[in-house]
Amino acid sequence: MPTRVLVPSGVLGLGFDREALARGVAARPDIICIDGGSTDSGPFSLGAGQSKYSRAATKSEWRALMLARAEAGVPLVIGTAGTCGTDSTVDWMYDITAELARELGQELRVARLYSSQPAARVAEAAAADRVTPLPPSPELRLEDLTNIVALAGAEQIQAALETGADIVIAGRTTDTATIAALPLSRGDAAGGAWHGAKIGECGALCSTNPTSGVILVDFDQTGFTVEPLATGARCTPHSVSAHMLYENSDPFRLFEPGGYLDVTGATYTALDDRRVRVEGSVWVPGRYTVKLEGARIAGYQTTILAILRDAHYAANAQAWVDRLTGFLHREIETRMGLARADYMLEFRLIGVDAALGALENRTGSPVEVGVLGIITARTQAEASEIGKLINPFVLHYPLTDDEDLPTFAFPYSPATTDRGALYEFALNHVMVLDDPMSAFRIEVSEIRTEVPA
Known part of the structure; x- marks a missing residue:
């Protein structure tokens, strides 16, 4: 059986087609994944530890996704919560989740994956020659940074899912990690898992109707299939293959924790006027490193x-x-x-x-x-x-x-x-980890609906 991932939008707070989301839930996904932010809007969110999106918009969209999760009976995962993925924005997102759970009468197990890094940990790694600059990179000066985060990969999301969480609220992650995690843990093709995650990271941006948001990605042992769910939206070999160029300097390679994706030999085939099948992507394992971001x-x-x-x-x-x-x-x-x-x-x-x-x-x-x-x-x-x-x-x-x-x-x-x-x-470096979880921590909370006496 393929692993079916429902992606409602490229980012929480940007909006999505509610009818398309309902079609996605009816298609019986195995997991719902959405991104919560990035560095696109500059360093303020990371420096201040604040979301750039309004709480009201975030709560409105998260409410719809929590209802979709309950109907589908599958985990709901958000990466880079609160735009920047600091511990403070993970807790901000958790407060919204707990508030909605009480309003909706939902009982939930919520796993919080924290990505913030103490400066002392990074300094110790640097002293051991385990921190490497990426070009262009500023001088490594840690004493005046207001926030440092490490970008989690699939392994950290997998660990959070293994807690049995209904909802995973992750700190800073790579854009692809939340989508790739479940297919990889189920033994689907690693190249296809990472490639499909890259194509699906921004939702319907890989389609002819980029603002519609909602897509389905099916992963299996030879590749993946992507389909937009909004009426009139289509995926084409061109729209899908072009997304490898999005926020990526190399159209054929994408670096992630633990290796890189090589799509040099990938093929893109239109199955019909909506769906595209991709095969031939290769995952190349390497040293396990996580990217560091910091602001001052x-x-x-x-x-x-x-x-x-x-x-x-x-x-x-x-x-x-x-x-x-x-x-x-x-x-x-x-x-x-x-x-x-x-x-x-x-x-x-x-x-x-x-x-x-x-x-x-x-x-x-x-x-x-x-x-x-x-x-x-x-x-x-x-x-x-x-x-x-x-x-x-x-x-x-x-x-x-x-x-x-x-x-x-x-x-x-x-x-x-x-x-x-x-x-x-103030940081554009990678840090070597012997254990993928050594720079991250997970907290699990049970949210119970109070029953009137």
Whole structure:
């Protein structure tokens, strides 16, 4: 019998087709797997240990999945809970689960897989030459990291499932681990398990209707078959094979804990107008390593936003910013005594180069230009003070000395906003483990519905 994995969406919080989910449950899956996050949105979630998704959206979608799990009678697994997979976001997800269990009257065994790493453990491994940098990699400096996580693989998910858990809430995992775990433990082809997990990691992104979310992946001893469940959605050899390029620098190899997937010899066959069959993928075992991710505070930020609508200023926005920036640096040094090395002041022109900055190679004639000033300093108080100092000049500074003082628009008052801590990624390394569980821990909780006396 094949191992059938139901994937409701590429990530919890992004939404999915509820009718397609019902079809998936009716297809009698062996497990329901969904991802909870990634590093796609930058280092803030990891640095702060917070989910980027709203609690309300998470609870709404998780409610539907908990009901689907109960109807199907199979385990429900989420990886990288709470966007970043720190211990704090695993517990955040557990609190939502316990709250829903009480509301739904469900009695559950919940396994929490924790992925956070104490700095001392990583330092000890580094001293033993068991931590290796990946390019590009920052200097290994552990003393000021706010959070460190290790990416769990299939073995850690398998250990959580072996507790008999109805629900597994995992910390940081590889995107594929939750999907590959059960097929691997059942003896399905290792190459097919990892390849199918890679194709299914983002739900229906491997189909012609990527926003529909829900797919089924059937694994067996020679490969896997993938099928989208939304009405009108189709998987094609092109849409499936193309997903090996998604977030992967090598279209033929994918590294995971304990080895790598090689799809050089894989074949993609359309079984009909919806399903694709894949065979020929190979798993190449290797040393057991887990990737490390870490974040640290890189400063504190304040932003300011003004809008240039005068045609003369909109057409000469870059020249205005260049002149303003030099003036402001002199004012900050004179009035606050800060050297350039003590802070950063950057202006991005929305409608001109806000996304790419100096790399922008397209030009246009916008009606208005938004001027976003970004101040980064050693403390929030310092960044806020710089923001207040530059405020009147960002809103009234002239393009030349012989022009009338201009007036610009600003969309909100005050024009400055304190953003708080700015985080940066500070680890891109792998750590060798002799035992896959040595850097992870599992806690199992029984959630019981109280019966009125």
